[in-house]
Amino acid sequence: xxxxxxxxxxxxxxxxxxxxxxxxxxxxxxxxxxxxxxxxxxxxxxxxxxxxxxxxxxxxxxxxxxxxxxxxxxxxxxxxxxxxxxxxxxxxxxxxxxxxxxxxxxxxxxxxxxxxxxxxxxxxxxxxxxxxxxxxxxxxxxxxxxxxxxxxxxxxxxxxxxxxxxxxxxxxxxxxxxxxxxxxxxxxxxxxxxxxxxxxxxxxxxxxxxxxxxxxxxxxxxxxxxxxxxxxxxxxxxxxxxxxxxxxxxxxxxxxxxxxxxxxxxxxxxxxxxxxxxxxxxxxxxxxxxxxxxxxxxxxxxxxxxxxxxxxxxxxxxxxxxxxxxxxxxxxxxxxxxxxxxxxxxxxxxxxxxxxxxxxxxxxxxxxxxxxxxxxxxxxxxxxxxxxxxxxxxxxxxxxxxxxxxxxxxxxxxxxxxxxxxxxxxxxxxxxxxxxxxxxxxxxxxxxxxxxxxxxxxxxxx
Numbered sequence: 001x002x003x004x005x006x007x008x009x010x011x012x013x014x015x016x017x018x019x020x021x022x023x024x025x026x027x028x029x030x031x032x033x034x035x036x037x038x039x040x041x042x043x044x045x046x047x048x049x050x051x052x053x054x055x056x057x058x059x060x061x062x063x064x065x066x067x068x069x070x071x072x073x074x075x076x077x078x079x080x081x082x083x084x085x086x087x088x089x090x091x092x093x094x095x096x097x098x099x100x101x102x103x104x105x106x107x108x109x110x111x112x113x114x115x116x117x118x119x120x121x122x123x124x125x126x127x128x129x130x131x132x133x134x135x136x137x138x139x140x141x142x143x144x145x146x147x148x149x150x151x152x153x154x155x156x157x158x159x160x161x162x163x164x165x166x167x168x169x170x171x172x173x174x175x176x177x178x179x180x181x182x183x184x185x186x187x188x189x190x191x192x193x194x195x196x197x198x199x200x201x202x203x204x205x206x207x208x209x210x211x212x213x214x215x216x217x218x219x220x221x222x223x224x225x226x227x228x229x230x231x232x233x234x235x236x237x238x239x240x241x242x243x244x245x246x247x248x249x250x251x252x253x254x255x256x257x258x259x260x261x262x263x264x265x266x267x268x269x270x271x272x273x274x275x276x277x278x279x280x281x282x283x284x285x286x287x288x289x290x291x292x293x294x295x296x297x298x299x300x301x302x303x304x305x306x307x308x309x310x311x312x313x314x315x316x317x318x319x320x321x322x323x324x325x326x327x328x329x330x331x332x333x334x335x336x337x338x339x340x341x342x343x344x345x346x347x348x349x350x351x352x353x354x355x356x357x358x359x360x361x362x363x364x365x366x367x368x369x370x371x372x373x374x375x376x377x378x379x380x381x382x383x384x385x386x387x388x389x390x391x392x393x394x395x396x397x398x399x400x401x402x403x404x405x406x407x408x409x410x411x412x413x414x415x416x417x418x419x420x421x422x423x424x425x426x427x428x429x430x431x432x433x434x435x436x437x438x439x440x441x442x443x444x445x446x447x448x449x450x451x452x453x454x455x456x457x458x459x460x461x462x
Contacts, residue, residue, distance in 0.1 A: 025330045026248060028263050031082070031095055034296035035331075035339060037303040038081045041312075043289025044444060044455020045069035045406065046132075046273060055274050055284040058128060065273060067132040070291075072411070074136035077293045093140040096295065098262035100202055105145030110152065111201035112137065113225050115209040115271075116280070117155035128209040128280075129271045131172065133291070137205060137269070138173045148175030152201070155228060199251065204265045206297060210272040210288075210308065211279030215239045217321030219305040220279055222268035222297040226252050240321060244328045247297055268300040269293050272308055277315040286313060298325040306340055374398070376424050378445055378456070383430035384437060385460045390445065392456050398449040406444040406455075413438060430460060 027034060044050040046069045053064050075089035082095035099108050114129035138151055153176060206225040212218045216239060223243045246252060253263040270292040274284035290308060294300040305322040309315045323333050378390040394400075400423050405413040413432045419425070426445075432438055440462055446455045 026253065026263070028266060028295040029096065029098065030258070032295050034294075035299050035326075035336075036081060036083065037292065037294040037299050038077045039290055039292040039303075039308070040073050040077050041288065041290045042069070042073050042453060042455070043273075043287060044446060044453070044457070046073055046289050046291075047287055048457075050455060050457075051287055051289065053287045053289075055287065061274065062131055065130050065132045067135065068407075070130065070132035070273075071136045071139065073291055074133065074140070074293075077291060078140065081293055081295070089140075090143055094144055097141065097144060097203060097266060100262065101260045103202065106147050107150070108146050108203060109150050109201045110141055110146060110203045110205065112151065112153050112205045112207065113155070113228055114153065114207040115211075115220065115225065115228075117153055117228075128211070129207040130273050133207060133269065133271050133273075135173065137207075137267075138176065142173065148173050149177065151175075152177045154178065201264055203267075204252065205267045205269070206265070207269045207271055208301075209279075210270060210275035210290075210304070210313075211282065211284070212277050212309070212315060212317070213279055216243070217305070218277075218315065218317030219301065219309055219322065220270075221301045221305075221325070222270065223247055223301050223325065226265070226297070240324065244298075244325065248329065265297065266295060267293070268295070268297040270300060270304045270308070272304070275309070275313055275315075277313075288313060298329055301325045302336070303340065376400075376426060376447065378426045378428070378458075380428050380430055380458075380460070382427075385430050385440070385462060388458065390456055390458055392445070392447060392454060394447070394449060394454065400447055400449050402448045404446045404448070406446055407441075413443065 025034065043053070046066055047053040048064050048066050053061075055061050075092070078089055078092040078096060082092040099105055112134060114134060116128045134153070138148070141151060142148055151173070206222040208220050208222045208225050211220045213220055213224070216224060221243065223246075226246050227243060247265075252265045255261065256263040272288050272290035272292065275286045275288055275290075276282045276284040288308070290312075292300055292304045292308065294303075302322050302325040305317055305325075306319060310317050310319065310322075323336065326336050327333050374394050374396050376392045376394060378392060380388050400418065403416040403418060403426055405416065405428060407413055414428070415433070416426060416428060430438055438460065440460050442457060442459045444455045444457055446453065
């Protein structure tokens with residue numbers, strides 16, 4: 001982006017919004033449809049106490065996140081986003097991230113903008129987005145060959161405290177840089193704060209939190225993060241319009257050249273490990289344990305606002321505003337609506353995709369019958385471990401599709417075979433898929449049903 005600045009001479013040129021961009025559908029990734037948005041709902045894997053996890057402060061709640069589970073779920077979503085269920089996670093991330101043809105991965109510059117990256121928000125000295133999510137993205141990038149020192153986490157509001165207080169060295173990839181306006185020297189005629197990290201980056205990644213803003217129709221947006229990425233906050237009646245316009249500006253997309261220079265903004269993530277109806281100063285009131293990811297910010301924001309905030313979490317919001325995130329760029333509302341109704345893949349690779357089914361191998365056949373009652377008994381018998389029994393309560397009429405044993409790193413240890421005549425009683429002999437006895441420790445029992453996924457943590461003791 002440096003060359004563009006030299007040629008443009010003024011910052012306003014960087015934020016230009018040419019007429020040809022108006023109502024233009026700009027493909028972020030040639031291999032992934034803009035409308036391909038993937039979500040995963042797995043509180044039992046990503047949060048240590050599942051949906052029972054209460055939110056305290058962002059600092060205290062970070063310790064309640066299962067880092068390994070988040071990494072596993074992020075890789076799972078990446079595989080489905082890349083539209084290759086049989087692909088390994090590294091290949092999936094390589095499909096999602098695009099490097100300029102004149103660079104090696106080690107030279108690629110990455111800018112990550114989480115919500116409130118600089119901390120000191122809500123009276124707390126921590127960022128809103130989960131550190132585990134940031135780490136999962138960084139692991140994916142360094143796995144491709146990106147140098148850690150070329151990854152920057154930044155906020156135009158500046159870091160009010162030492163970044164190491166916000167992102168402890170012991171919890172983050174060594175070498176990552178932190179940038180705020182107090183740490184740079186760059187002229188900004190358009191806004192008072194402008195981040196060079198974003199303007200110089202080859203890849204921009206936005207991570208938004210599931211919190212509501214009244215002026216944005218009731219949602220926190222990855223689109224809004226672009227203003228934290230390259231400028232300053234906007235409020236008032238024109239906030240949505242300004243946010244939509246900046247998305248297709250050169251400050252965000254750069255000057256993409258097909259096959260040579262890809263767009264800068266390449267990945268949008270909404271962190272719904274916790275959620276709040278209001279924001280940004282409201283503390284989260286729910287722990288849905290959901291992640292949403294896509295390549296196009298407008299699509300990710302539209303689907304998250306409608307499918308997660310309105311429908312799943314029952315928060316209030318302005319549906320026409322949410323749809324405008326896509327119609328502003330030329331998508332027809334009549335074409336978008338069908339994609340919002342059914343969370344299943346379609347032949348064109350577009351629409352809202354539920355990745356939860358990838359957490360376990362579904363039982364063959366479709367003759368799943370409703371449970372006779374809502375209590376499932378899980379027992380460990382016939383092994384060298386102490387016998388134990390767990391009871392799991394499911395919703396009335398739930399149909400169990402698969403049952404899996406998962407370790408705390410998110411790896412599937414065993415997919416259990418169910419007794420079709422008695423699905424209310426599940427037994428495990430503490431052996432893995434290869435028939436070997438597992439080691440003592442904590443595991444997750446995951447039940448994938450027709451209506452929801454539920455997980456229970458248990459410990460094997462000799």
